[in-house]
Amino acid sequence: MTNNTSALTRQPTDCREVQIPIEIFLIIGIVSLSENLLVVVAVIRNRNLHSPMYCFICSLAAFNTISSLSKSWENIMLVFRDAGHLNPQGASELRIDDVMDTLLCMSFQGSIFSFLAIAVDRYITIFHTLRYHALMTMQRTAFILITIWAVCGFSSALMIAFCEAAVVKIIFIVLFLAALFLTLLLYMHMFLLARYHAGKIASMPGATGYHRKSGLRGALTLTILFGVFLVCWAPFFLHLLIIMVCPENPYCECYRSLFQLHVVLLMSHAVIDPAIYALRSAELRNTFRKMFFSLKEAQNYVHSTCEFGISFTWKY
Structure with missing residues (x-):
């Protein structure tokens, strides 16, 4: 269970690699998974949220959900590996690792393009208010989302398959910088x-x-919004850039030793996303409130039914 970007041969350096406890990754993954699943379910259930803006938010939450699931599963497998129950060089383990890396890569790219789509949607809302519904139809929104998911899935599979090639890292960085520049x-x-x-x-x-x-x-x-995105994503892409520009420089190795901290920042962005994009919406907050009360009523119904069944059994 190794990460492709950190598995490259390291040069001698005085900087020790920063190790983040697996428990931290698991906690961030569980919190992120809970938040983003809540957003996805809320958008699907509430018809008032079936609009282009909330579709992009739902897509972003879905990408974050995949990222949280993949990273949490990877950390669970690392626990089994450390316990001696998994062979890190086994054929099946390596295939599973490639699948998880592909999903992570897809979710990271999807977050970038979903963020860009949200920015474009807000731009149209401000500058073309009267023509917004004509420009951002649900058909066009569906086409944009299908394109984002297809491109991210296909490109991620290629990137993981040819991760050692420098051109893959260059394309990854160029896409990020282009999306970053346009969003800025x-x-x-x-x-x-x-x-x-x-x-x-x-x-x-x-x-x-x-x-x-x-x-x-x-x-x-x-x-x-833009500042949080930049803080969480920039260190990781600077890490990729350093791998290509100065792979043998000891000072660059010092920065690469912080790789796990960069991954924590990436995962933290998936935790912050729902608070920024979703929880500021009154409609979503009302949906969350209704979902909570519905769940509470269901629990009360199950509890009362169980109590009635127990009392009926004791009585007869």
Whole structure:
């Protein structure tokens, strides 16, 4: 159970590799899995959430769910390996490891493109409000989602199969940088637009400080969204870049020794995603509340039924 990007031959260095306890990965995976599954179920159950924006959020949550499942399963297998129950060089173990790496790679790429799709959707919402429903139809949304999943799945399988080739890492990095650059342009444009509207509202007669703060708060939210994405993803892709640029430099090896910490950041982004994209939605919060009360009512029904069955048995 080895990671393809960290299994390369390391050069001598004074920097010891940072080891993160498996329990940390398991906790992050379980929390992420619970949050993202909750988002997926909520979007599927509530017809009011069947819109392009929430479809992209559901897709992002689904990619995060796959990532959490794969990483949690990988860590469980590592526990069995350390206990001597699995052979890390066995044929079946290596095939399972390749499948998990493919799923992880697919989920990471899917998160990037889902994030970009959400940014484009918000861009259209702001700049083409009147034409939004004509531009972002459910048919086009379905086509975009099918394309994202197909491209991510196919490219991830190729990347894992030819992970040793430098061109694979180059393509991976170029895709990330392209999506990052486009997302940055979109959010900078929306940030400037939010400030522009805040200034116009503030200059109108009768405008209050509340309107000014509301506009700036919206611009700040967009900045936080992009900042969290950058903090969680950039270290991992810098790791890939360092592998290609300076594979024999001891200082680069010091940065590569932090690889497991970079993976923790990637997994943490899957935990933060639902809070940023989903939990800020009043409609989703109401759906979560209804789901919770429905679950509680079902538990009460089962509990009362069991008590009635026990009392009936004792009586007769």
